[in-house]
Amino acid sequence: MTLSRRSLFAAPLLATPALAQTAGTLRIIVPAPPGGPTDILARALAEKAGPALGQTVVVDNRAGGGAVIGSEAAARAAPDGLTVVLGHNQSHASNQAMMARLPFHVVDSFSPVCRLATVHHATVVAANHPARDMAGLIARGKNGGRLTYASSQAGSASHVIAETFVRREGLEATHIPYRGAAPAATDTVAGVVDFYVATFPSIAGLVRDGRLRGLAIGAPARLADFPDVPTAAEAGVPFMAVDAWFGLFAPRGTADAALARLSGAMLAALSDPDVARRLVAAGFTAAPQGPADFAAFQRAEVARWAEMAQLTGVKLED
Incomplete structure (x- = not known):
């Protein structure tokens, strides 16, 4: 059919790289309006990760188009380590299967930074x-x-x-x-x-x-x-048993060192007790993964959503 447009928040098992100060403001694009779960997650992380990174971290809400508007803005941003997007299973998996004219590729246009959390x-x-x-x-x-x-x-x-x-x-x-x-x-x-x-x-x-x-x-x-x-x-x-999941992506071409740096800071922020309390209250379960594991997870999710889209016939039109 065609339709119109294990302990909770345990410290990540990744070594956090040394976080030297980087010039410039880090922008977290959220492809959703303020106040929703994606926005809550982004703002909780921004507050804690900024001091560790030695940078100002701002949240940039770009809602609309089934998460396409914000995701496209991130895909087109310079791969300089200063822009990430807080993506999820729709923006970075299912849209690829359900939208015929997606203006980017959910895998090829991005470099995974880290998976953060899931919701059942x-x-x-x-x-x-x-x-x-x-x-x-x-x-x-x-x-x-x-x-x-x-x-x-x-x-x-x-x-x-x-x-x-x-x-x-x-x-x-x-x-x-x-x-x-x-x-x-x-x-x-x-x-x-x-x-x-x-x-x-x-x-x-x-x-x-x-x-x-x-x-x-x-x-x-x-x-x-x-x-x-x-x-x-x-x-x-x-x-x-299909979870909603949330993670950070940078524009394709972002240096590995920048990805590791961002991943380390964000996953450390995720394990902060204050952040953990705020996210548990919002219904999240921590699911930390670094760049390589998150990339493998995303590829598997793209395949799973493609299978479900084929089975159901669900399509989205621009």
């Missing part, structure tokens, strides 16, 4: 929904009943993961896209739609309050604060 997705239904578990939801979608499902936005991870579930299980289901996580969650609580695949932090309070029922979460183990929510593997849908 969960499948939820209204508290009074007849489906008590994933097996019940699947049965309802196979036995003559047409399901409806919400997404936070057409073409988002929320949409693609849910549509992958629908296709793989052979369900009858209709996608209802929303403009953001909040209205999608509100209509799921109200029973307007049958289910919603959401980033867990965005609906955790509703699950805790008993307004939504968690059927599965894409975590490796049940969360201590939500022991009644099974993992995707336990629920029989291991392919739904």
